[in-house]
Amino acid sequence: MTAQSLPNTPLLFTPTKLRELTIRNRIMASPMCQYHSDDGGPNDWHMMHLGRLAIGGCGIVFGEETAVEPDGRKTHSCAGLYHQSHIAAYRRLTDMIKQHGAVPAIQLGHSGRKGSCHGAIEDWRPLTVEDAKSGLPPWQIMTPSAAISPPRPIPPKEMDHDDIKRVIEAFRTATKRSIDAGYDIVEIHGAHGYLIHQFLSSSANQRDDAYGGSLENRMRFAVEVSAAVREEWPQDKPVFFRLSAVDGKGGSWRLPDSIALAKALRAVDIDVVDVSSGGVTGSSDMPMVPRIPAYQASFSGRIRQEASIKTIAVGGITTAKQAEDILQAGDADIIAMARELLWNADWPAHAAEALGVDDPFSYLPTGYAHRLRLREAQKTMDINQDQNLIAKSLRYFLDDNTSS
Ligand SMILES: Cc1cc2nc3c(=O)[nH]c(=O)nc-3n(C[C@H](O)[C@H](O)[C@H](O)COP(=O)(O)O)c2cc1C
The missing domain is CATH 1.10.287 (Helix Hairpins)
Known part of the structure; x- marks a missing residue:
């Protein structure tokens, strides 16, 4: 399980240091919602799912998006860290991940207008009063601008300043709980059309107060959440922020906006930007990001270069050569993967063999x-x-x- 440090070791297998945290390689298991939680808390499913990823050799193992308050979940079975009583169950996961040489990481988020629905298998179909009969009542969702939110059985609430303050404090409290649960990395989920992204994109935010209008105003919520998380998180450990480099089909957020955001995040001591895309839709002519291999790596490269911040490339990366080439080209500092690891959780050990690393088995138990x-x-x-x-x-x- 020891990290390789030979002179000709590929970058993918060269250990990296973020603040005082050393990571055995540059491979990250990306956050993946499981829809298996019990009132937010993890259970044996999560031990198995994350256990596979930890023993397969990843450097960083992320848990799924974890809501900072109950209404910030997408579904009734999404993860959350909104009770003190959740801490012990998450501690079990982090102990297990560390025992297998990987770094445990948590992604904190809030679904905003994308909450109160069924899971991915049902294409996030909104919950209705009918679902209440089977114990899955809908709840009132919140969003920056209710009038342009897709219609829901219970009309969404437009967030006032008390709501904004409360959610920022919920991020702060969940951050403290993440420390007690043993996590070494925290990521703020600011992508995929969830609450923070809803504030960023004018396709979801048409407010006329300090949180809407200009780019600076639309970034305010993201920056305030990030500052609160950074304030609580230990100085010797890194904070990541996941953003959508560009909106999805019909959206309005563009790459220069992401570069501006990355600079603002760097100013509040965020260490790494995790570069995804999509999630907010609207009526513009912005196309969908084409799903070619490594489809978001060039966004990561641009943000890394122009905002002078460490980045993660994710999306459509499946081969060791692709991953190594992205790092060698300077397009990212870390490579994240999701679906390929579902297919082959031992991918890191196989990639080590493919890249000619001595003793690839050392990445396995x-x-x-x-x-x-x-x-x-x-x-x-x-x-x-x-x-x-x-x-x-x-x-x-x-x-x-x-x-x-
Ligand atoms: C099952 C599954 C669940 C996901 N859940 C999350 C999530 O909780 N948070 C998040 O930011 N992205 C989530 N994603 C997106 C992935 O983290 C990743 O960005 C995306 O799948 C592209 O990477 P890939 O091509 O390697 O799969 C999920 C993806 C999958 C496949």
């Missing part, structure tokens, strides 16, 4: 590595030299079988 090294030695045995011996042994067993 010691017991697995031991047996796999033995198997490797067997594969390379020169059977030609021992042909007589092999034939004699086989004959021994075959004769034995036929005589019984």
Whole structure:
């Protein structure tokens, strides 16, 4: 499980340091909602899901988006860290992840106008009063501008300044709980059309107060949340911010806006920008980001270069060469993956082999590595030299079988 540090080690497998936190490689398991939580809290499913990722060799293992208040969840089964009583269950996860050499990370978020719905399998269908009969009542969602929010069975509430203050304090409290739960990295979810992104994009924010209008005003909520989280988070540990570099189809947020936001985040001591895209839609002619391989890496490169901040590339990255090339090109500091790790949770160990790292098995648990090294030695045995011996042994067993 030790990190490789040979002179010709690929960048992907070179340990990296963020503040005082050392990470064994540059591979990050991206946040992935599971819709398996019990009133926000994690359970054995999360131990298995995150356990697979931790033993597969990732440097950073992120849990899913975790709501800072109950109404900030998307569904009744989304994760949350809104009770003190949640801390012990999350601590179980972080202890397990650390035990396997990875860094545990939590993504804190609020769904805003994208709350009160069913999960991804049901395409986030809004909850209705009918669902209340099966124990899944809809709740009133909040958003910066109610009038331009997609219609819901319960009309959304436009956030007033007390709501804004309360949500910022909820981020602060969840940050303190994340420390007590043993996390080493916290990420603020400012992407994918959720609450923070709703404030950023004029496609979801048409306020005329200090939180709407100009770019600076629309960034205010994101920056205030970030400052509150940074204030609580230990100085020797990093804070990440996930943004949508550009809006989705029909949206209005563009790359120069993200570069401005990244600079503002750097000014409040955010360490890393995790570069995703999409989530807010509207009626403009902005197209969807084409889903080509590594489809967001060039956004990450531009933000890294122009805002002078560390970045994460994510989206459509599946091969070791792709990941290494992105790092070598200076387009990112960390490579995040989601779906490829669902397909192959041991991807990091396989990538280490593909990139010629010495002893790729060292990224797997010691017991697995031991047996796999033995198997490797067997594969390379020169059977030609021992042909007589092999034939004699086989004959021994075959004769034995036929005589019984
Ligand atoms: C099952 C699943 C759940 C996801 N949940 C989250 C989430 O909780 N928070 C988030 O920021 N992104 C979430 N995403 C997006 C991923 O983190 C990632 O950005 C996206 O899938 C693109 O990366 P990929 O091509 O490697 O899958 C999710 C993706 C998947 C596949």
